[in-house]
Amino acid sequence: MNPMATYKYTGKSNKSHTSAPITEPIIIEVEETLTAMAMAATEVERQVIVHARVGIGNGVMGIRIWSSTYLIPHESGYRPKLLNTENITVFPQWMAVGNKAYHYFTLIFEGLPRDCKQFDLIEQIPESGGFEARNIIRNSSDIYEVTF
Numbered sequence: 046m047n048p049m050a051t052y053k054y055t056g057k058s059n060k061s062h063t064s065a066p067i068t069e070p071i072i073i074e075v076e077e078t079l080t081a082m083a084m085a086a087t088e089v090e091r092q093v094i095v096h097a098r099v100g101i102g103n104g105v106m107g108i109r110i111w112s113s114t115y116l117i118p119h120e121s122g123y124r125p126k127l128l129n130t131e132n133i134t135v136f137p138q139w140m141a142v143g144n145k146a147y148h149y150f151t152l153i154f155e156g157l158p159r160d161c162k163q164f165d166l167i168e169q170i171p172e173s174g175g176f177e178a179r180n181i182i183r184n185s186s187d188i189y190e191v192t193f
Contacts, residue, residue, distance in 0.1 A: 091156025091187065093125060095166060098147050099176070099193040107139035108148055110176065114168040116154050118161040125155035136170075157183065166191065 093116060099108065110133050115124040133150035134140040142148045157164060162183050168175035178191040 092128065093154040093157055093187045094189070095152040095154070095178075096188070096190045097150050097152060097176070097193060098191070099150075101142050101145055101148055105142060108142050108150075109134045109136050109139050110150075110152070111136040111168055111170045113170060114152065114166070114176065116157060116164050117167055118158055118164045120160055120162065121158050123158055125157055127152060127154055129153040157187065 110130060112127055112135055114127045117124055131151040164181050164183065166176065166178040166181065168177065176193050178193065181189055181191070
């Protein structure tokens with residue numbers, strides 16, 4: 046099979062243009078690693094936004110989140126990482142919360158795999174009291190609201 050098609054161009058109008066017909070299909074094989082890289086690039090572009098509300102109990106003076114907070118899809122082992130936070134500090138810094146019933150903050154994560162239908166948000170830390178929201182149903186906007 047010849048993957049090259051040859052054309053002859055006369056330099057005149059389209060009516061004068063002649064070309065040899067393509068008699069065999071042109072097949073382009075893309076290397077698997079290039080396909081994987083392209084897929085990964087599209088995954089990077091997507092993001093998941095989680096608007097969170099946490100109840101502030103008596104005596105709580107500060108709040109923070111660890112960078113080891115992940116979205117964990119039920120269908121795969123891939124764990125989208127925490128990319129950015131708004132209105133909450135990242136460990137080891139503490140953020141004062143004052144005297145209020147709730148504190149609101151936003152977490153921005155890498156995109157979920159396309160086949161994900163349900164996931165958990167887990168703050169994996171070496172102490173008790175990590176943030177957890179389980180069995181979050183995926184939606185088309187990838188914007189969620191959770192209460193801790």
